Amino acid sequence: MHFLARLFYKTRRFFKSIRLFLIISGPGIIVAVADNDASGITTYAVTGAKYGYNLIWFLIFLIPVVYYVQEMTMRLGVVTKRGHAEAVFNGFGPFWGWFALLDLIFLNWLTLVTEFIGMTASLHIFGIPPYLTVILVCVILGIMVLYGRYWTWEKIALVFCLLNFIYIPAVFIMKPSVADIIHNGLIPNFPGGFNQLLLFFLMANVGTTIAPWMLYFQQSAVVDKGVKEKDIPWGKIDTLVGAFFVVIIAVFVVIFTGTVLRGVEIQNVAEAAKALMKYNKYLGAALAVGLFNAGFLGAICITVTNSWAFGEVFGWAHSLNNKIKEAPWFYVNYFITLITAGLVVLIPNAPLVTITLFVQVVAVTLLPASLIFLILLLNDDKTMGEYKNTKTQNIITVMIILAIILMATLYAFSILFPNILR
Amino acid sequence: MIRKLKIFYRRRLKRFFARTFGRITAINKKYAKPQIEMKSSVKISLTALLFYLLFIIGLLVYKFIITII
Secondary structure (H helix, E strand, C coil), X not given: CHHHHHHHHHHHHHHHHHHHHHHHCCHHHHHHHHHCXXXXXXXXXXXXXXXXCCCHHHHHCHHHHHHHHHHHHHHHHHHHCCCHHHHHHHHHCHHHHHHHHHHHHHHHHHHHHHHHHHHHHHHHXXXXXXXXXXXXXXXXXXXXXXXXXXXXXXXXXXXXXXXXXXXXXXXXXXXCCHHHHXXXXXXXXXXXXXXXXXXXXXXXXXXHHCCHHHHHHHHHHHHHHCCCHHHHHHHHHHXXXXXXXXXXXXXXXXXXXXXXXXXXXCCCHHHHHHHHHHHCHHHHHHHHHHHHHHHHHHHHHHHHHHHHHHHHHHCCCCCCCCCCCCCHHHHHHHHHHHHHHHHHHHCCCCCHHHHHHHHHHHHHHHHHHHHHHHHHHHCCHHHHHHHCXXXXXXXXXXXXXXXHHHHHHHHHHHHHCCCCCC | CHHHHHHHHHHHHHHHHHHHHHHHHHHXXXXXXXXXXXXXXXXXXXXXXXXXXXXXXXXXXXXXXXXXX
C-alpha cells in the first residue's frame, strides 16, 4: 500500500513537472528551431549534397555551442528583466548601445529579406507567384501578433517549429543506409582532406548556427513571457531541448540531401527541391515545404525581435500582451520591418544573391560584439548577483565564443576575398 | 492649397524630428553612466572589440571601393 501511494505521488509529481516544463518552455525551443531558417536549411542541404554524411559529426559539436550561448542569454533576461538591447545600453553606455541596436535592426532586416527569398522560391515551385507569398506571409504574421497575447503567439510558433521536423519522415521514406550514416557520419573525418573548400563549409555551418538575433530574441522573449529566477532550471532544459532540436533537424537535412542529391551541384534548396520533384514528387514537396516553413519561422522571430529591441530602448510599450492601442509604435515598427523586407523580394532584378552573401558579412560586425557583451554582463556582480557565471561556465563559454568569432571572421573574409585562404 | 499642405507637412516633419532628437538625447542621458563595473578585463575586451570592428568595417569599405573601381 505504502509502495502504491509512493508510486502514485511520484507519477503525479512527474506529470506535474512535465506540465510545468510545457508552460515554461518556448523561447529556447523556438529560437533554436527558428535558427534553422531559410539560409540555415540551404547551408545544411548544400553541405549534404557536397559531402554526403561526412560532416554529421561536426554538426553534433554544435549542440553545446548553441546551449551555452543561449543559456547565458536566457539567464541574463530572467535576472535583469531587460531585453538584450536595453541590457547593452544599461551596461556599456550609449555608444555601444546605439551600435548594437542599429546594427541589429539593419542585420535583422537583411536576414528577413533572405527569409522572404526562401519562402517565395519554395512556394514558386507549386506555382504560387512571389507577390502572393509575400501577401500571405504578411497577413498570417500580422494576425499572429494582433490577435492574442504572447502565449498564443508562442504556441502558434511552436506548431510551426514542429513542422520543421518534416525532414525526419522524409528521410525514413528514403530508407538511407544506417551503416553508411554511422560509419561516414559519426566518425570524425575530413572528406577530400582539410582544404579551403571544406573549411568554408565548416565555417558556414558554424556561422548559420549562432546568429545575433537569437541572443536578442530569447532574452526579450523570456522577459515578455515573465519567466522568474526560480524557473531558470526549466529555462535551461528548454534551451537544451532547443539545442538538440536544431542539430537533429540539421542532421536530417544533411542525410536527406546526402542520400538523394549526393554529388549534385546545388546553389539553393529551391533548386534542389525542383530537381528532386522529377525523381520523387513527395520528397521534392517535403523539401520545398520545409524551406518555406524554415523561412516563415525565421520571419516570425526576427520581426518581433526588432520591435522588442526598439521598444526596450525607446521606452515604448513593447509586449505582445499589449493591444495595438496600448503599444502603437511596437506594431508600427513590426509591420514596417515586415512589409519593406517583403517588398524588396518583389523588385525586378533585385540583387538577391548579393543580399544573401552580404548578410553573412554584416553578421560578423554584430555577432562578436553581442557575444562579448553577453559574457561581460554575465560576469558582472551588480547585474547578475548569485546568478553570474561560474569559473567552469566562463572557461567553456570563452572558448566557444573565441571559436565562433574566429570562424565567423574567416567566413566573412572568404566571402569578401575568395582567394585569400588559398 | 498645395502651398498650405507643404507648410503643414513641413511643420509636422520638424516636430517629428525634434521629438525624435529629444528622445535620443534623453536615452543618451539615461544611459550615460555604464552600470557594469569597469574592471581591467572589461576595458581590454571593449578596446579589443573596438579595434576588431574598425578592422572589419575598414575591410568592408576597402572591398566596396575596389569593387566600384
